[in-house]
Amino acid sequence: MCGIVGYIGRRQSQKIILSGLKRLEYRGYDSAGIATFNEEKISVTKCSGKVTDLEKKLSNKPHSSTMGIGHTRWATHGAPNDNNAHPHIDFNNKIVVVHNGIFENYSSIKQLLLENGIYTKTDTDTEVIAQFIGFLYSKEKDFMPFNAILRMALKEVVGTYGLLVMCLDQPEKIYAAKSGAPLVIGVGDGENFIASDTSPIIEHTRNIVYLDEEEIAVVTKDDYKVLGDDNSVVVPKEIETIKYSLDQIEKGGYEHFMLKEIFEQFSSVSESIRGRIAPDIAEVRMGGISGWTNNILEANQIYITACGTSWHAGLIGGYMIEEVLGIPVKVEYASELRYRKAPIDSKTVVMAISQSGETADTLATIRKSKEKGATTVGIVNVVGSTIARETDCGVYIHAGPEIGVASTKAFTSQVTILCLMTLYLAQKKGVESEDITQMKTELITLTEKVKTVLKVDDLIKKIAIDYKDSQNFLYLGRGYQFPVALEGALKLKEISYIHAEGYPAAEMKHGPIALIDEKMPVVAVVTHRAYDKIVSNIQQVKARGGKVIIVTSEVNKELENFSEHIIEVPSIHHCLSPIINIIPLQLLAYHIAVLRRCNVDQPRNLAKSVTVE
Numbered sequence: 339m340c341g342i343v344g345y346i347g348r349r350q351s352q353k354i355i356l357s358g359l360k361r362l363e364y365r366g367y368d369s370a371g372i373a374t375f376n377e378e379k380i381s382v383t384k385c386s387g388k389v390t391d392l393e394k395k396l397s398n399k400p401h402s403s404t405m406g407i408g409h410t411r412w413a414t415h416g417a418p419n420d421n422n423a424h425p426h427i428d429f430n431n432k433i434v435v436v437h438n439g440i441f442e443n444y445s446s447i448k449q450l451l452l453e454n455g456i457y458t459k460t461d462t463d464t465e466v467i468a469q470f471i472g473f474l475y476s477k478e479k480d481f482m483p484f485n486a487i488l489r490m491a492l493k494e495v496v497g498t499y500g501l502l503v504m505c506l507d508q509p510e511k512i513y514a515a516k517s518g519a520p521l522v523i524g525v526g527d528g529e530n531f532i533a534s535d536t537s538p539i540i541e542h543t544r545n546i547v548y549l550d551e552e553e554i555a556v557v558t559k560d561d562y563k564v565l566g567d568d569n570s571v572v573v574p575k576e577i578e579t580i581k582y583s584l585d586q587i588e589k590g591g592y593e594h595f596m597l598k599e600i601f602e603q604f605s606s607v608s609e610s611i612r613g614r615i616a617p618d619i620a621e622v623r624m625g626g627i628s629g630w631t632n633n634i635l636e637a638n639q640i641y642i643t644a645c646g647t648s649w650h651a652g653l654i655g656g657y658m659i660e661e662v663l664g665i666p667v668k669v670e671y672a673s674e675l676r677y678r679k680a681p682i683d684s685k686t687v688v689m690a691i692s693q694s695g696e697t698a699d700t701l702a703t704i705r706k707s708k709e710k711g712a713t714t715v716g717i718v719n720v721v722g723s724t725i726a727r728e729t730d731c732g733v734y735i736h737a738g739p740e741i742g743v744a745s746t747k748a749f750t751s752q753v754t755i756l757c758l759m760t761l762y763l764a765q766k767k768g769v770e771s772e773d774i775t776q777m778k779t780e781l782i783t784l785t786e787k788v789k790t791v792l793k794v795d796d797l798i799k800k801i802a803i804d805y806k807d808s809q810n811f812l813y814l815g816r817g818y819q820f821p822v823a824l825e826g827a828l829k830l831k832e833i834s835y836i837h838a839e840g841y842p843a844a845e846m847k848h849g850p851i852a853l854i855d856e857k858m859p860v861v862a863v864v865t866h867r868a869y870d871k872i873v874s875n876i877q878q879v880k881a882r883g884g885k886v887i888i889v890t891s892e893v894n895k896e897l898e899n900f901s902e903h904i905i906e907v908p909s910i911h912h913c914l915s916p917i918i919n920i921i922p923l924q925l926l927a928y929h930i931a932v933l934r935r936c937n938v939d940q941p942r943n944l945a946k947s948v949t950v951e
């Protein structure tokens with residue numbers, strides 16, 4: 339997520355804004371910038387890299403100003419570089435904006451600007467809105483107040499925004515607009531602040547006002563007016579007092595980033611889907627691979643390659659592509675594929691899945707595959723990362739920055755994207771079926787089911803108490819639930835340091851059943867598919883005194899008799915079920931780790947991105 343800080347008041351704005359941007363660094367970003375305004379002009383300075391790099395750039399650009407806006411960018415459209423960094427300014431050098439969110443229809447607005455002789459200079463959606471506001475302002479400034487012009491511009495956009503705007507002809511005002519991305523005003527004494535959250539504000543004032551959807555605020559140094567959707571009404575806003583500590587604010591009030599990111603899955607899955615499936619489910623859009631669909635559909639062999647959690651997502655993607663498209667898929671650990679003499683050539687497609695986009699083994703496999711003529715596809719979270727840049731084509735998962743080392747929201751977004759990609763390729767291949775229609779329909783309601791399954795948190799917290807001292811765990815699943823079992827086991831072992839293994843349930847009788855006793859908890863993920871078979875596996879565990887925790891959408895007396903605990907989840911199409919079924923397992927790992935006083939966000943020996951072999 340991007341970070342936004344605005345200041346207007348009696349003190350120098352630059353210092354306040356830069357320290358505010360540093361407070362927002364926890365959100366993850368790849369470039370930073372600031373625009374300050376004194377009576378003569380607006381001064382814009384920006385660069386890829388960190389706030390410290392911006393400070394260096396500013397050190398030889400003294401600019402006295404008591405008003406300004408700043409930004410840390412988490413790239414969504416356009417690679418992280420100086421040019422794409424915010425703030426963005428219009429063709430007349432009168433309007434300057436910083437933005438958090440995504441404008442989905444920026445291409446059509448860009449076309450309109452082009453037809454009016456206005457050319458954009460960056461790859462960003464945000465510059466388009468700056469130019470659009472400038473375009474409307476140049477036409478309407480003698481007939482309408484600025485806030486009405488801003489409202490007119492925002493009514494034309496589709497997407498989300500937390501937006502700050504300064505206008506050269508409005509030297510005493512900062513305009514703030516909110517829709518789908520947070521903005522909060524800090525109310526000071528002879529000064530006011532606007533930011534993405536309260537962390538940049540708390541050191542100056544604890545008096546805050548939250549903007550609500552579709553509100554525009556006009557902020558001066560002594561006042562702020564909040565205008566409703568019809569622009570004229572001043573919306574009465576209650577001043578609240580910040581109660582959180584700074585550390586708590588950065589985690590959104592959660593104890594750890596991991597828990598925050600588990601609960602963010604309600605919105606991150608929605609961001610992954612945003613703009614990629616029409617509400618009437620008629621069409622799936624996947625621009626990032628649109629020029630490469632023939633290469634993929636005509637491939638003799640598709641490899642999906644990744645590491646860790648991303649490899650688990652890849653297993654699910656492989657099942658979906660084989661089931662829906664009938665194309666053979668091999669899902670390989672990147673660390674293995676990079677050294678194997680695999681038959682990779684120009685008729686091969688290699689899909690790399692990576693949250694960070696920097697994992698050494700995955701990157702090496704992509705480079706080797708390209709040398710052999712393969713088509714390479716990236717499914718990545720970090721925009722502009724090396725894997726994203728070096729693959730021939732690809733799709734960003736838009737999960738937002740994932741700070742906790744244990745991957746959670748990236749996994750569910752990866753599976754979501756793999757499902758959308760499979761549907762997009764089926765659409766291109768002209769494959770239609772009841773099943774495909776059901777998958778599309780269930781994608782539209784997916785986030786509601788994510789919200790529902792997150793409600794099991796209190797139950798999981800209780801279950802964790804019974805199992806926090808276990809030495810070993812076994813996770814079982816069949817079909818699409820086997821990768822869920824693997825991922826659940828990985829979550830537990832990497833943050834609680836309890837040994838855990840994921841296994842295909844039917845494999846129990848080929849060895850692991852020898853381990854079962856009352857000290858070996860078994861987590862089984864049960865869906866209606868292969869129900870009888872997995873129930874018989876569970877019976878074998880029970881017969882040997884094993885304790886069973888069941889995650890299922892099929893709650894019934896039989897399962898209740900076999901299990902110590904049943905965690906009910908919403909039922910959903912089997913291709914999407916890992917997105918739902920993994921969430922209780924993420925929470926189980928989290929609560930057990932907390933009870934064991936482990937360092938949940940930075941587990942021992944682990945790094946967020948393994949950039950070395």
Ligand code: AGP
Binds near residue numbers: 647691694697946
């Ligand atoms: C998962 O919780 C781990 N942090 C780890 O397995 C991770 O998934 C793996 O290192 C791959 O990282 P990537 O997705 O950034 O390539």
